Amino acid sequence: PPRRLRTALIKGRANYLCLRRLAQLIDQTQYDLLRQELRVFAGILCWAARTADGDLDTLTGGTGVDPSMAAQLSSRAEECAGHACSFHRRCFVQKARERALRADLIVANHALVFTEMAATSPIALPRHAQVVFDEAHNLEEAATRFFSVEVSPSRLGTFTRRLAAGHGKRRRGLLERVRRRLAGGALGAGGPHRAAIEEAIDEAARAADTLRKDGTALFRALQCLLPAGGEATRFAFAPDPADPQAPPPAPTAAWRAVRETQAAFRETGAALAAGFRHLIDLIGESQDGELNLLAEETSDISGALQSLTQMLGDLDFVLAGQDAGHVFWVQRAHGPEPLAEAWAAPLQVGPQLARHLYETRRSVILCSATLSVGGQFAYIGERLGLNLVEPARLRTCIAPSPFDYVRQCRLLVPAYLPDPTDPDRSYVTELAALLCQVGTALDGRTLALFTSYDMLRQCARLAGPALEATGIRLLVQGESGSRDLILRTFRKGERHVLLGTHSFWEGVDVVGDALSCVIVARLPFASPGDPVLSARCEQLEQEGKSAFRALALPAAVLRLRQGFGRLIRHRGDRGLVVIADTRILSKNYGGIFRRSLPSPVLDCPDTAAFLSQVA
Ligand code: SF4
Incomplete structure (x- = not known):
């Protein structure tokens, strides 16, 4: 009979409990802990006695232990005594490594792959392993964070x-x-x-x-x-x-x-x-x-x-x-x-990825629902150093979506809204009014995505009282609890309108009626004040390229597609996406956004036309 596939979920070293550090903490407790800390400490000991894999996320998630406390117990390469450690045989990091060595398929996060590719003695990824990056549109950001020094x-x-x-x-x-x-x-x-x-x-x-x-x-x-x-x-x-x-x-x-x-x-x-x-x-x-x-x-x-x-x-x-x-x-x-x-x-992570990853592995697969812009991979290829790979080794493909977006989703642009960059008209006031109209018409069930926390707060302040008067509750990022709690509340499908910024543009998976409308407050261009983005733009300009066309625009297109993708998570899902930014119609570059979205744009010239589509 065919052998069962062996899989292992492996995280970075810092995610695992270091038994030696736990022993040191136990050793010190008689001197160290205040009364209230003792209760937390007792919880940690109970967890440590039960845990099978020493994953500290299950400590912070399951017992509510403060992450900074958990960090004191995590394994660190520079302090690991290795074979000299008296806990070596029971060590969770060693066990994770053994699981990884026995596995056919290792599931890891992006950061672990970067750690391993730079390490002289990798923990989890055998040298011969083939690498598949899911959500590869995040790879540049993850690699930038990983290779940054602070x-x-x-x-x-x-x-x-x-x-x-x-x-x-x-x-x-x-x-x-x-x-x-x-x-x-x-x-x-x-x-x-x-x-x-x-x-x-x-x-x-x-x-x-x-x-x-x-x-x-x-x-x-x-x-x-x-x-x-x-x-x-x-x-x-x-x-x-x-x-x-x-x-x-x-x-x-x-x-x-x-x-x-x-x-x-x-x-x-x-x-x-x-x-x-x-x-x-x-x-x-x-x-x-x-x-x-x-x-x-x-x-x-x-x-x-x-x-x-x-x-x-x-x-x-x-x-x-x-x-x-x-x-x-x-x-x-x-x-x-x-x-x-x-x-x-x-400034660039492509050369590092090419040298340590593409050149050292027989194959590397990058996949995501949002890698191409206008059906082309040029942007992501350049950002991730794929242009440095021998052309004969490179294959690209766009697989058809399992969803029928044209049938499942309507894409509306309220063309009567002011341009969000127009200083003479109050975009936020009109956006808040639109949010109230949509929230009321759909009985909540709306996710509004913002590019700035400032605008999100203003909108919450303006739209909150009117929505709450109709029994619809606002869930506001930064005010209504953790991201996890907000999402759990929203998924219950009661009368909620969720307002979120960056972290809600992706990874939000709400299947069914609980989410019927996604409102995109502004086209998601990154903030020009971001030091990394501004330096990368300058570098492109020095190379004689247009930073807007080569970087800012394609990055915003991919981000918009991520936001759009929050709506349809199942073949049975139906709903609306509202792009509340008229630049998608009025600007030259608007066509690139429109062509990158899987549904045709319905241009609504006035409020009545818009509301007739929402109802
Ligand atoms: S081998 Fe290293 S990580 Fe494992 S318990 Fe000992 S010091 Fe901690």
């Missing part, structure tokens, strides 16, 4: 908290753990080595504290580079290609402050790195001939050294702003303090 208060905070946190009896972290192991007799009582190690721990703890303060000064200095409105700001210090010998312009006062704080941070970081090396050497020397009771701690210190070295390298790379293949920018950091973070993202 130096931020949250990254530094995570690092320093792992080393040392809390005070007095509630002191915890790696350095405190080593200290307690010593006090517990890990190296025998007394001895010059033990005193030297304790001194090295104190020094490292002081350096970690100074690093935290230097980091705060640096992130505060970065914040001073932002304009008054706080928008993300690009920077670059690459020599002018037209005159590479020209001296660089004199730095502004704000940049001088950044350089000073950066130098202090780097110096403290180097001192801390030297402290780690010293500590590792001291522990190594003292273990001569003894049972190595500090092997795991030593591996943790090596991991911390690796994280620190990586962070210092990233900081220098980002703030140098020199690499012509990257875009660099500063943006506000999350949190109440006025701090900023610095980023670098690759």
Whole structure:
């Protein structure tokens, strides 16, 4: 009989519980946890005893444990002790790897494939595996995110908290753990080595504290580079290609402050790195001939050294702003303090994908309902580096949709609405009126997709009272609970109108009558303020191409098709798509949008004509 297909769902390492870190947490709880934290901790222990695969998503999803708490338990490559770990045989990461090696089909996310393709010892994807990317229209964004480098208060905070946190009896972290192991007799009582190690721990703890303060000064200095409105700001210090010998312009006062704080941070970081090396050497020397009771701690210190070295390298790379293949920018950091973070993202991900993926795998399949624009793959091919693949290896095909869009769906454009970019007419007021009309006529069952949270909020404020007066409830992203909760409520099919931005344009799967109308508030052009997009546009212009035609327009077309696709999820579904942006009729480029949609556009010249189609 034919053998059953073996499948494995594999996630990135950070998604799995690290048993050693759990053991460390248990070890520390007597010192660390407040009363309310104990309840959470008990929940984690119950989950850890039951879980078959150690997937932390089932911890945060099933028990409501805060994701930041779960992150403290996740496996990290730089801190994994591998075979030296006493939990190695029961390790969930190892088990996932074994499952992957036995499987015929591995299901993973995009980020895992990128991690594996860059890794010298991949965890889950055998070198010979063929790769199929579903939802491949997201590949450029996923790869950009993956290959981006960031130096931020949250990254530094995570690092320093792992080393040392809390005070007095509630002191915890790696350095405190080593200290307690010593006090517990890990190296025998007394001895010059033990005193030297304790001194090295104190020094490292002081350096970690100074690093935290230097980091705060640096992130505060970065914040001073932002304009008054706080928008993300690009920077670059690459020599002018037209005159590479020209001296660089004199730095502004704000940049001088950044350089000073950066130098202090780097110096403290180097001192801390030297402290780690010293500590590792001291522990190594003292273990001569003894049972190595500090092997795991030593591996943790090596991991911390690796994280620190990586962070210092990233900081220098980002703030140098020199690499012509990257875009660099500063943006506000999350949190109440006025701090900023610095980023670098690759201008193109195609060459990386070509080198590490297309050239190393026998076949790579990219599929999605939205890869082509006007029946052509030129746009996605260029963005994903498929133009770098030997032409004989490349095949494209457009499979017919299982849905009969012409029969199942009507596509309306209310031509009487103002142009959304017209400053003299209130587009939002008229859009809110249209939302009320549609919501009332269809008894809710409407999803409105926005390109900006600001417009969404205004619309909710204007349309909410009138809709609620008729018993229809608004579900507003950011106000009515998590995305998951909003979708679960909407799916119940009661009288709801859902208002969502970016994350609702795709991945929303509502089958049946609960969703009868999708309203697209504006054609989904990406914000020109986005640093990566603006840099990519500039690069195209420098190459003599039209950034609008080569990037902004096709990206918006694919996004619109994603939004459109929310309506029909089954052969039995019926409904309306309303594109509330007259530019699809009035602008030259409107034809490209219209030709990319699977239903013909019905142009409604006035409200009466529109409502007769809705009813
Ligand atoms: S082998 Fe690595 S991931 Fe697994 S429990 Fe040990 S330290 Fe954690």
